[in-house]
Amino acid sequence: MADFGVDMAGATDITPTLLDTSGVPLLQDVAVRRLTTPNGSLLSAPGALTVDIRLFLAADFHRDSRGSNIVKSSVVAALKDDQRFFTVSASVVWEVDDSMTVGINVDTAEGPFDLTLSVTRVTVAVLQR
Secondary structure (H helix, E strand, O other): OOOOOEEEOOOOOOOOOOOEEEHHHHHHHHHHHHOEOOOOOOOOOOOOOOOEHHHHHOOOOOOOHHHHHHHHHHHHHHHHOOOOOOEEEEEEEEOOOOOEEEEEEEEEOOEEEEEEEEEOOOOEEEEEO
16 A cells, blocks of 8 residues: 555545545545645645646636646646656536536556546535545
8 A cells, every 4th residue: 555645634624523634535635735726835845836727717718629738737737746646637628607627537556546626716626536
């Protein structure tokens, strides 16, 4: 079993009971934090490459294949910056309500996992772990 470390559980907020998490659930939380934090603002690693994917929903951003490629490459780069993520792929679906769904597939030392995020200008919700 790979040692990914231990951190407080919760992708966007800590749990009421301050539970710790490790393994793949920890990496899923890490992925969400890396994709909802402006670059250079991750408290535990200020030099880490991160991206706040909500910013891609700005009014002047292209919701086409070019925009999808920018989002996908940003997601992949932010996650690949963490050595615990071996391979990363992403997909983007632009929704009619000015939101997007981001599908992520990651391979780690403990095997692959999928993560699906629903993204609005204000929130990022985990739809599938």
